[in-house]
Amino acid sequence: MINKSSFIKSLILVVFTALLSLEINAQQDPQFTHYMYNTMSVNAGYTGQRDVLSATALYRTQWVGIDGAPKTIAFGLHSPLSNERIGLGLNIISDQLGPAKETSIDANFSYTIPVNASGDLELSFGIKGGIHSLDTDWSKGLFQNPDNAFNENINLISPTLGAGLYLHSNRWYLGFSAPNVLTTKHYDDFQESIATERLHYFLIGGYVFNLSNSTKIKPAFLLKGVSGAPLIADISLNALFSEKLTLGIAYRWDDSISGLAGFQLTEGLFVGYSYDATTTALNNYNSGTHEIMLRFELQQIGKILSPRFF
Template sequence: MMKIMTCTTSKSLVRNVFLLLGFLLVMFNKSYSQQEPQYTQYMYNIGSFNPAYVGTVENMDITGLYRAQWIDIEGAPRTIRFGVNYPFENEKMGLGFNVQSDQLGPTTNTFVDISYSYQINVSSNTKLSFGIDVGGSFLNVDFSKGSFENPGEPILGREQINEFYPTVGAGLFLYQDKWYLGVSAPNFLPGGLYNDDVAQVLDDNLQFNFIGGYVFDLSEKLKFKPAFLANFISGAPVTANLSANFLINDVLTAGASYRFDNAISGLVGFQISNSMFAGYSYDYNTNPIGQYNNGSHEIILKFYVGRGSKTKKDKIENLKGKPKQIDSPRFF
């Protein structure tokens, strides 16, 4: 009877959490924030857009990412990201740190934020993490980098703009060892914080990100993980990404991704050691802009601090002549 009551309570808690989230979606539908940069390897980069993820990792990890979009188009987006996820020893809390620079034409937007997460057990093997991040964006617009002929816009009367605006975001992350579901919003602050000049450069509605994935064990040496990422921005079409990756021998990752009405992508990754992962993706545009560029490139490096250190179990296996080579990654 106690097990039934516990299961019912857990399901009720999860339902109430997502009902609350739906309420927030309605409440903040008219507010404004920055539009997040686009990632193809989002499944390895969750901490960049969901603060609830930062405490769910098994060990501290450090991520570096570079994305060059629409090669051969002058002024096309370029994104650089550095992030840290740090789980506390109590396995309930975590801290994260992000620095992200997004360049587009004459505009450079640098985001800096600190994340905090706290997780609870909703069942014996299911955890729900709550996260919040606080930071800000340094906006620089340098019109000397190009030719802009539009005298009707008062902003063009200034050659350079340097502004700062604060950001406050939040997220939820529900997961087990084999699957996860998450939702986040990078900024809830209203658009009234922008001045008249900046509003003409950043006129982006509130964005919500939904992510999920599942890991299938096809065999002892082969895992399959389908995943999705959907971005909702008020007043704009939904951006949906579907991906399918295979993990071979816990070392090699290979797969493909499709961004609806936008691009198809190839992904490859390699677990270089217990403490280092490298990934690469190439996007080919399926929309009309594909005629004018040579695709997009994205490189990611992940370092796992403390991972692969010898445990008591490892030492016993070594004595038996079975050294542990690569830790089995969680795959998200």
């Protein structure tokens, strides 16, 4: 059996060594304030970890009031198989930014192994693969580049391939992933042109504290790095009351501060909302960012699960 202490130390060392090797440029993947509910989109190792059939839908409209600002729709569906070691899932993300629309469709697979003898610490290996499409309509907006090539709309389809590790117990989790290691094309809103995908890295983690029989709090973080760009750090603190009401705050480094609220409407249906207030000079030109998410879970008949806060 793997030594728990030495394994965790080695994993953390590898993760931070990879993250510190990143350079500086622009972020290319969509971002979410509800990242703690949308884990499978950044880490394939999370596939099946809700222990039930779980479907999550999310809509984000960013920087309201700015023409061409990002609008993102995400949908994820995943479940463990009967042996509970294998998880399968589907993830779809559609991102509209200025004249460009990007859509990713990925199938996810995970395999989970115990790390210690008691089985309360597990490591999940995940892989994902699919397609990414980029469609542009240069008639939307004004562009700095006078090149005739940008007078013709672009339609590109590229394969995607990613992988992730997800270490978890009943109280905490730590994951490291690279959602796409292949070369694809993205729209660069800063240069207003088409740019090549850079390798993204994600480090995600969280811990659940039981303050009382009816109150839990969960600090969580998400570090995002891309070759040629500074690290982006999201940190959050959410509280769960009586397994029904969730309230939280979040901060995205040098970008925004957010408030989150959610409610467990039924045993299987959860709804959440967040509002981001921009903390940069861009705050003068927009009225914030709104995000709505729904999660539906189909409980297995005859199986009682311990309440999960991640």
